[in-house]
Amino acid sequence: xxxxxxxxxxxxxxxxxxxxxxxxxxxxxxxxxxxxxxxxxxxxxxxxxxxxxxxxxxxxxxxxxxxxxxxxxxxxxxxxxxxxxxxxxxxxxxxx
Numbered sequence: 001x002x003x004x005x006x007x008x009x010x011x012x013x014x015x016x017x018x019x020x021x022x023x024x025x026x027x028x029x030x031x032x033x034x035x036x037x038x039x040x041x042x043x044x045x046x047x048x049x050x051x052x053x054x055x056x057x058x059x060x061x062x063x064x065x066x067x068x069x070x071x072x073x074x075x076x077x078x079x080x081x082x083x084x085x086x087x088x089x090x091x092x093x094x095x096x
Contacts, residue, residue, distance in 0.1 A: 004049075023049045026056070 006022035008029075021029075030052075031043045046052050060070050083090060 023053050026053060030056075 002022070002024075004022040004024040006020065007025050008019075008021045010017070010019050012018075027046045027049045031046065036043050063069055
């Protein structure tokens with residue numbers, strides 16, 4: 001399998017959280033995104049995967065006025081869900 005076809009992968013390696021996905025795999029996922037289901041024109045045609053994915057990267061890095069990015073929001077949401085589901089390794093003040 002070529003790197004560009006690698007499916008989404010999230011792993012903890014050597015003290016780093018890594019999130020990776022091949023460019024083609026991301027483009028395939030985007031074309032099937034629910035936001036396009038109601039579009040009468042159908043799924044989008046991605047004419048240059050590298051250029052399009054660079055635009056996605058720019059959006060992921062775009063900072064709000066408070067300095068947060070969409071990735072901050074993703075991590076906040078995932079952390080909240082993990083805690084709701086009883087994740088170990090976290091404690092709040094007042095916990096026994």
